[in-house]
Amino acid sequence: MKYLFLGLAICLEVIGTSSLTRSDNFTKLWPSIFTVIAFTGCFYFFSHAIKEIPLGVAYAIWAGLGIVLTALVSVFIFKQKLDLPAMIGIAIIIIGVLVINLFSKSSAH
Numbered sequence: 478m479k480y481l482f483l484g485l486a487i488c489l490e491v492i493g494t495s496s497l498t499r500s501d502n503f504t505k506l507w508p509s510i511f512t513v514i515a516f517t518g519c520f521y522f523f524s525h526a527i528k529e530i531p532l533g534v535a536y537a538i539w540a541g542l543g544i545v546l547t548a549l550v551s552v553f554i555f556k557q558k559l560d561l562p563a564m565i566g567i568a569i570i571i572i573g574v575l576v577i578n579l580f581s582k583s584s585a586h
Contacts, residue, residue: 483526487539489519491546498555534583541574 493515499508527535545567551557559567577583 479526479529482522483530483535483538486519486521486523486526487542487546489515489522490539490543491550493519494543494547495550495554531583534577534581537577538574541570544570 493512496508496512496515499505500512501508503509503512523535523539526539530538548559548563548567552559
């Protein structure tokens, strides 16, 4: 369940961030409401995940995958471009999340 909660937190964070773009600085009602609901759910599920996953590990996974998925949303949904340094940085983040999950004893699988 701990990784289900973390996965839900990550998905809701990406949805909230994507909705934030549409809210136009919180001047559009429905995207603003959706942003607040998504982030509230995100932190709710994250709080459950960190009951069983060490905080540093959970946060690294949450932030890392959130960055990667948000970047993909920006490319495929918002048609924004990533340059080579951005793609290299994202690849390094993915490698970091894999290292934590595959090799760290702190991840408490």
